[in-house]
Amino acid sequence: MGVLQHVQHQISALNDLIKINNDRIAGYQKAIEAADEAGLNLLFNEYIDQSKSYVSEIRDYIHVLGGDPAEGTTLSGKFYHAWMDVKSVFASKDNRSILSDCEYGEDVAKKAYRAALDDKELIWEDEQVVAMLNNHLEGLKKAHNTIKSLRDTVNA
Numbered sequence: 001m002g003v004l005q006h007v008q009h010q011i012s013a014l015n016d017l018i019k020i021n022n023d024r025i026a027g028y029q030k031a032i033e034a035a036d037e038a039g040l041n042l043l044f045n046e047y048i049d050q051s052k053s054y055v056s057e058i059r060d061y062i063h064v065l066g067g068d069p070a071e072g073t074t075l076s077g078k079f080y081h082a083w084m085d086v087k088s089v090f091a092s093k094d095n096r097s098i099l100s101d102c103e104y105g106e107d108v109a110k111k112a113y114r115a116a117l118d119d120k121e122l123i124w125e126d127e128q129v130v131a132m133l134n135n136h137l138e139g140l141k142k143a144h145n146t147i148k149s150l151r152d153t154v155n156a
Contacts, residue, residue, distance in 0.1 A: 006121060006124065007065050007066065007067075008067075009121045009122065010065055010121075010122055010126070010129065011062055011065050011066075011067035011068075013116055013119055013121075013122040014058050014061065014062050014065075014067075014116075014122075014129075015062065015067075015069065015070035016070075016112065016116075017054075017058055017112060017113065017116060017133075017136075018055050018058050018059065018062075018069055018070045019070055019072060020108070020109050020112040020113075021051040021052075021054050021055045021058075021109070022051075022055065022071075022072060023105070023108070023109075024047070024048075024051045024105055024106075024109050025048050025051045025052065025055075027101070027102065027105040028044040028045075028047050028048045028051075028102065028105075029044075029048065031044050031098050031101065031102055032044050032045070034093040034098050035093075035095060035098050036095070037095060040095060040098070040099075040150075043146070043150075044102070047143050050139055050143065054136050054139075057132055057136075058132070061128070061129065061132065094154075095154045096151055096154045099147055099150050099151035099154060100151055102147045102151075103144065103147045103148050103151055106140060106143055106144035106147055107144065109140050110137065110140050110141060110144060113133055113136060113137040113140060114137070116133055117130070117133050117134070117137065
């Protein structure tokens with residue numbers, strides 16, 4: 001693979017992570033609409049800000065590579081959020097189910113970052129990308145563990 005193809009692959013893979021973070025933002029915005037506890041909403045807003053920060057870092061790096069950052073969410077994210085909208089019509093959401101939905105979203109985000117870090121073409125000879133993705137993944141792991149812990153203690 002030539003240098004130009006390598007850079008194009010990096011831009012495409014990083015744009016996928018922008019979309020995953022946009023999915024996460026949309027998911028937490030829906031969780032805020034459904035949650036009835038101020039403490040949870042503060043946490044959800046913290047994770048929205050976290051993903052916005054990740055998107056900003058990735059966009060900056062895509063610009064360094066000479067690319068155009070993506071907008072919007074993933075197709076699967078759109079389907080998931082549409083399904084969540086339909087599901088909420090039929091069932092009243094309690095905090096446990098909201099947190100379960102959030103944990104699912106965190107699992108999806110962590111999986112996407114792990115796949116990116118396993119993508120040798122993305123990370124090849126680019127320690128800056130590796131460091132950025134590892135930093136983001138650590139934040140996602142902490143968020144997942146917090147959400148899971150809260151879910152396990154609600155209505156327990």
